[in-house]
Amino acid sequence: MITNPRSSPENEACKDWLARVAYKGAEVVIPEIADYEVRRELLRAGKERGLGRLDALKGILGYAPITTPVMLKAAEFWAAARKMGRQSADDASLDADMILVAQARVLDREGDEAVIATTNVRHLALFASARVWREIN
Numbered sequence: 001m002i003t004n005p006r007s008s009p010e011n012e013a014c015k016d017w018l019a020r021v022a023y024k025g026a027e028v029v030i031p032e033i034a035d036y037e038v039r040r041e042l043l044r045a046g047k048e049r050g051l052g053r054l055d056a057l058k059g060i061l062g063y064a065p066i067t068t069p070v071m072l073k074a075a076e077f078w079a080a081a082r083k084m085g086r087q088s089a090d091d092a093s094l095d096a097d098m099i100l101v102a103q104a105r106v107l108d109r110e111g112d113e114a115v116i117a118t119t120n121v122r123h124l125a126l127f128a129s130a131r132v133w134r135e136i137n
Contacts, residue, residue: 017133022061024137029062029107029114033099064103073102077127086126101128 022028035058042050077098100116105128107114116124117133124130 014133017136021136027062027112029064030058031064031100031103032066033096033103035063037096064107066099066103067106070099070102070106073105074099077101081123081126084126086123097123098127100124101126101130104128104130 018028035054038054039051042054074095075098078095081098101124104114104116108128113129115136116128116130117136118124118130119132121130121132
């Protein structure tokens with residue numbers, strides 16, 4: 001495996017994990033909201049190579065666009081989280097976490113169980129299956 005000299009051990013471990021789960025047959029999908037969050041930072045920082053790698057990854061893996069059903073479900077989750085006192089962002093924010101869990105739940109309805117691979121399970125696990133990425137085999 002060729003590595004980026006500026007890449008951290010955590011990034012390398014994540015790349016290895018991704019290759020391993022994909023090799024085992026798991027369908028790995030990039031949610032559009034995750035692409036947005038990564039892309040905006042790459043654009044802000046002027047990281048053209050990173051943008052190229054993100055686009056290449058989107059060409060290899062599946063991609064889950066934000067759709068009307070996703071946004072309707074995200075609004076339900078946003079309201080429910082606030083009613084429970086468990087919001088993951090300020091009331092005025094878009095709350096990308098709720099859009100992410102809505103994307104997972106819409107994918108669930110399409111036949112397969114969607115599991116969000118993350119480092120932050122707490123807010124996501126309220127409404128969707130979410131696990132620390134290192135624990136997903």
